Amino acid sequence: MEFKKDLDLVGKIAAHSVMSGKYKDKDGNIKEILPVGPGNSLDFDQFREDIGAFGGGSGGSTDPNHPTAGADYYAGSLADGEITERYLLYQRDESVAEQTGSQTVTLLRDVGTKFNMDGDGATFLIHLQKTAMTKGAKGDVTDIELNYDPTNVAKDGYFTTTSPYPIYIKASDLATKKTLAIPINGIGESLSGKNVKAPQLNVTFNGNGTMTFESVTGYDNDGYSTGATGANYEVIVDVIATFSVQSAVAQIPASVNLFSGSATHEIALAGSSDFLENLMDGIEIHLGPYFIGTWTNASGIQTVKVSRSTFDIPSQIKIDKSLFIIGYKLKINRKPFTGQADYISTNQGTYESNVSDCGGYFVTIGKNSIDLETDLYVGYDGNGNKIYAGSLANGINIPDSSKMSLPCTQINTYKD
Incomplete structure (x- = not known):
């Protein structure tokens, strides 16, 4: 015993x-x-x-300087190159009116049924649609960008948020196929602070190559029951991409040339990493003064130039590091060309012609490169419709559907 x-x-x-x-x-x-x-x-x-x-559905970040916001967590420093392997999954069509209701979109890459085939998760670029409210009546509708500031200090012209931005959602959270809430917390525009609700983005990965997202209205107003004055806010999703996390990488200093010369379409960026994580705060693209086309006809070698300023295209374009997503297409704003044929210089053989662009100019982000799409056509537009008889003011014939391009002369890094 x-x-x-x-x-x-x-x-x-x-x-x-x-x-x-x-x-x-x-x-x-x-x-x-x-x-x-x-x-x-x-x-x-x-x-x-x-x-x-x-982390579960709360993101899982334990960095006290970057608190989570629902499923949104601080994955790392974009500025220091800790975010990599960003591939485009969705890009909003800017020609279509902004939608705030529930949308289901088809992703551009196969991420698997549990979002486990491409990186550490999904990252979102968004902006807010602001509707001014005056005594309960809706006023102007404008867009407002986010200012991520964990210290929550208001910035004029921006909606200040303490929620990690860009938004990062872990693959393990998306794999649950549950609706994940991302509140856009913070002081916002600091309008009243009396009656405030954070706008919110709800995201659901459906496991079948699609994702559903919708906005939940937020507001900041004076709270008057007879009719509030302030603003309502909706979340607009601009971009969804994959992402992976890595250790910080050394950054190429500002104003370093990545390209110099004259080129169109695909342009390699010297010294850039594959996913452009080492390019400081972004790149600055310098464009030439003319669209240029050169071809041979019965009159010999002919060069036609159309001034860039005719289209209101700036001489320099900055692309922020947040947009360095493989496959992302940045539209260059321009106005249609409507000028008449105009003789410029007989001696140099340069002319302004009656030409038409082909719908838009773009910069597409590639692996350690960009693709500059700035083509316009003499003779036909991009849809094959004839828009010009094919001769200049001095009678020189131009082949139908002749293409001209606006060259890039320099690309360099910059720092804000």
Whole structure:
């Protein structure tokens, strides 16, 4: 009997005994889990924090300087190159009116049924649609960009948010196929602060190559029951992309030339990493003064030039680092060309012609490159419709559907 009692005692002691364990935290440091409390149990709270796991639908960020906002978490510093492998999944069609209701879009890449085939998750670029309210009556509708500031200081002309931006959602959260809420917290425009509700984006990955998102209206007004004055806000999704996280990379200093010369279409960026993570705050593209077309006809080699300023295209275009997403297409604003044929210089053989553009000019982001699409046509438009008889003011014939391009002369990094 005494022997049995001794065994029972040993069993009870063993039941409450736990050996410590060692692990490596997210920074590579070796740490140890120790038993704590009267139950002699392991302290997993510190373990969870150290490895950044168990995020679930709340994002899982443990950085006190960048608090989570629903499923949105701080994945890393875009400026320091910690966000990489961003591939385009969706880009809003700017020719269509902004929609705030529920939308289901087909993703441009196969991410698997559990969003486990392409990176660490999905990142979103958004803006807010603001509707001014005066005594309950709707007024002007305008767009407003976000200003991410964890210290929550208002910035004129922006909606200041403390929610991590760009938005990052973990693949494990998307894989649940549940609706994930991302509130756009913060002081916003600091209009009244009396009656405030954060606008919100709801996101659902459907597991079949589509994603559904919708806006939940937010507001900031004076709260008068007879008719509030202030503003309502809706979330507009501009871009969805994949992303992966990596260690910070050294940045190429500002004003360093990545290209110099004269080129159109695909242009390699010297010194750039594949996903352009090392290009400081963005790139600045310098454009030549003329669209240029050169071809040979019965009159010999002919060069036609059309002034860039005719289309109100600026001489320099800046592309922010947040837009360095493979496949993203940035539209260059311009007005249609409606000028008449105009002789410029007989000696140099340069002319302004009656030409038509082909619908728009774009810069497309590629791996350590850009594709500059700035073609216009003499003779036919981009849809094959004849828009000019094919001769200049001095009678020189131009081949039908002759293409002209606006060359890039320089690309350099910049810092805001």
